Amino acid sequence: KVLPNGALCLIMHPCEIPQGNTWAEEIGVAAIKALSPRDFAGVLYYGMGGDQWLFKLQPVANKNWMVAQIRNMQNGDMPTFDQMLRMAHQGLKPLDAALKHVVLISDGDPSPPPDALLNTIAKDRITISTVAIGTHGPANQGTMRRMASVGRGRFYDVQDPAALPQIFLKEATTLRKAAVIEEKFQPRPRTYSEALKGFDPAQMPALYGYV
Numbered sequence: 302k303v304l305p306n307g308a309l310c311l312i313m314h315p316c317e318i319p320q321g322n323t324w325a326e327e328i329g330v331a332a333i334k335a336l337s338p339r340d341f342a343g344v345l346y347y348g349m350g351g352d353q354w355l356f357k358l359q360p361v362a363n364k365n366w367m368v369a370q371i372r373n374m375q376n377g378d379m380p381t382f383d384q385m386l387r388m389a390h391q392g393l394k395p396l397d398a399a400l401k402h403v404v405l406i407s408d409g410d411p412s413p414p415p416d417a418l419l420n421t422i423a424k425d426r427i428t429i430s431t432v433a434i435g436t437h438g439p440a441n442q443g444t445m446r447r448m449a450s451v452g453r454g455r456f457y458d459v460q461d462p463a464a465l466p467q468i469f470l471k472e473a474t475t476l477r478k479a480a481v482i483e484e485k486f487q488p489r490p491r492t493y494s495e496a497l498k499g500f501d502p503a504q505m506p507a508l509y510g511y512v
Contacts, residue, residue, distance in 0.1 A: 305398075305399030305400055305481075305512075306337075306339040306340055306341070306398050306399055306400075307336070307340050307341070307398055307399065307400040307401070307402065308340065308341035308342070308343075308358060308393055308396045308398035308400070308401045308402070309332060309336060309340065309341070309342050309343075309402050309403075309404065309472075310342075310343050310344075310345065310358060310389040310392060310393055310401075310402070310403045310404070311329050311332060311342070311343070311344045311345070311403075311404050311405075311406070312344075312345045312346075312382075312385050312386070312389060312403065312404070312405040312406065312407075313325055313329060313344060313345070313346045313355075313371075313374065313376055313406055314346075314347065314376070314378075314379055314385075314405070314406060314407035314408070314411065315376045315377070315378055315408070321408065321434050321435050322376065324434055324459070325406045325434065326371055326372060326374070328406065328432070328468060329344065329371045329406070330368050330371055330372070332404065332472060333361065333364055333367045333368055333371070334364060334368070336361045336364075337361065338360060338361055338362055339360070339361075340360070340361050340398075341358045341359060341360055341361065341396055341398055342358065342359070342361050342367060343355075343356060343357050343358035343359065343389075343392055344356055344367075344370070344371060344374075345385050345388055345389060346374055346376050346377075347376060347377040347378065347379035347385075348374075348375060348376070348377060349375075349377070351379075351384075352379060352384040352385050352388060354388070354392075355370050355371070355374055356370050357392060358392045358393065358396060379411050380411055380412060381411050381412040381414070382405070382407075382411045382412065382413060382414045382444075382448070383412070383414045383415070383418065385405075386403070386405075386414050386418060386419075386422065386429075387418065389403045389422075389427075390418075390421070390422045390425065390427060393425075393427050394425050394427070401425075401426065401427040401428070402427070402428050402429075402430070402454070402472065403422075403427060403428070403429045403430070403452070403454075404429075404430050404431075404432065404454075404472050405429065405430070405431045405432070405445075405448065406431075406432045406434065407431070407432075407433065407434070407445065408433070408434055408435045408436050408437060408441065409433055409436040409437065409440075409441030409442055409444050409445045410436075410437055410441050413444040413447070413448070414448065416451055419448060419451040419452050420451065422452060423451065423452055423453050427452075428452055428453045428454040429448055429449060429451075429452025429453070429454045430449055430452070430454035430455045430456070430457070430472055431445040431446070431448050431449040431452075431454070431455075431456050431457070432445075432457045432459060432468060433445040433446075433456070433457065433458045433459060434459050436458070442458060445458075455472075481510070481512055482510060482511055482512075483509065483510040484509070484510065485507055485508070485509050486507070486508060486509075486511070487505065487507055487508075488505045488507075488508055489502075489505065490502045490505065
């Protein structure tokens with residue numbers, strides 16, 4: 302198979318339940334380990350300087366270094382999702398990657414971003430998945446669910462810490478598989494091409510996959 306390269310931006314927000322931050326750290330590490338050297342990865346968090354990059358989007362050339370950065374991260378409680386998502390958008394948009402994805406881990410209590418921002422990100426073919434850990438009620442959970450819905454990604458409400466690495470492996474491997482579709486389909490020529498010379502447009506053979 303010819304697999305596309307992808308770019309994954311993790312947004313890490315503290316989760317106030319016991320062990321919540323440890324869970325987030327472990328799944329961040331699992332995500333990095335699932336990527337290939339051809340992929341890009343970056344991590345955003347709220348530190349002493351406010352919304353900032355733990356490390357900017359870059360090729361996954363040194364996984365051990367990236368893992369060490371995540372394990373040593375001192376994360377604060379960001380007030381809003383808006384600026385983090387803007388930074389992720391600005392970092393991902395110019396990258397030469399076939400697939401671009403944001404995964405946001407949070408308890409859901411920062412102020413929600415405007416739908417206009419989420420729609421702009423989606424328009425640039427960047428998807429957003431959210432992982433809720435220890436939300437403080439339906440409103441916070443709703444914020445996380447809506448970001449994933451408008452962002453055309455997936456929403457996870459995590460109750461069991463054992464599920465966290467699998468979630469992030471699934472999110473990371475999405476970057477490796479989404480551009481390769483394996484299913485039978487019937488091609489229909491729209492315009493003439495030298496590549497189709499000798500084929501009867503009414504009797505094209507079935508194909509079994511495409512990029």
